[in-house]
Amino acid sequence: MKVKETLNRNKFSKLTVNPREGGFSFIELMIVILVSALLFGIGYASYRNFAQKQALIKVARAFEADVRIAQNKAMSAQVPEECGTLSGYGLKFGGSTYQISSYCSGSGGESITRTFSGYVFSNDLGVDSIVFKVLGQGTNLTGDITVTITNSTTDKTVQVLILKSGEASIL
Numbered sequence: 001m002k003v004k005e006t007l008n009r010n011k012f013s014k015l016t017v018n019p020r021e022g023g024f025s026f027i028e029l030m031i032v033i034l035v036s037a038l039l040f041g042i043g044y045a046s047y048r049n050f051a052q053k054q055a056l057i058k059v060a061r062a063f064e065a066d067v068r069i070a071q072n073k074a075m076s077a078q079v080p081e082e083c084g085t086l087s088g089y090g091l092k093f094g095g096s097t098y099q100i101s102s103y104c105s106g107s108g109g110e111s112i113t114r115t116f117s118g119y120v121f122s123n124d125l126g127v128d129s130i131v132f133k134v135l136g137q138g139t140n141l142t143g144d145i146t147v148t149i150t151n152s153t154t155d156k157t158v159q160v161l162i163l164k165s166g167e168a169s170i171l
Contacts (some may be wrong), residue, residue, distance in 0.1 A: 056151050059116050060158045060170050063098070063149065066114065067091060067130070067160070067168040070100050074132035082108025090131035090140075093121045093147070103131060120150045132166055139166050146171070 070089040079086045084106025092099045096119055101111035124146045131140040139162075147160045159171040 052151065052154050052156060056119070056149065056156055056158050057170070059119050060149050060160055062114070062116075063121070063147065064160055064168045064170055066098070066100055067162060067166075070130075071132045071166050071168075073102070074134050075136050077134045080104070080108060080110040082106055084108070086134055088131045088133040088137075088140075090129050092129040093123075094128055096120055096152075118152050120152055121147060122150070123147045130162060139164060 070091055074089040077086060080102050083102060083104035085104065087103045087105065089100065089102050092101065096117055097113055097115045098121055099111055099113045102109040125141075125143070127141070127145065129140075130145065133139065141162070141164045144164055145162045147162065148157050149160065150157045160168055161171050162168045
């Protein structure tokens with residue numbers, strides 16, 4: 001008994017005789033690990049969801065920028081080599097690709113194809129191309145068009161609205 005009292009009285013000693021006074025039990029450690037794993041799982045799922053949505057928005061921004069490129073080229077009437085008479089620039093889309101091209105009376109012209117694997121481009125009017133006529137003469141659209149971009153693995157979508165006047169914006 002004198003040893004126990006001596007150990008407990010010594011201020012500088014961290015030794016204890018009673019085993020219940022320090023440390024964690026196995027159950028307490030398992031609960032901490034379980035709670036940590038649950039928080040990590042929820043955080044990872046949220047991050048993955050966020051990353052997929054950002055990738056989809058990135059594709060929509062690229063499409064919106066390409067719509068503006070076609071519109072600007074038509075407004076400035078940039079005639080490609082061997083084009084003949086330029087009637088406009090347009091976007092032709094289907095599936096996971098779209099093409100920015102000049103519409104010429106001659107055999108020449110220019111064309112740029114963009115492919116976004118894993119994404120599908122569709123629209124509400126069922127048209128396969130949008131043409132911006134030269135020098136601000138408008139478009140070939142009879143009304144506003146909504147282009148829906150779908151991530152084929154997650155089925156998440158984002159929409160780009162193209163007005164009859166040619167303005168484009170992400171919804």
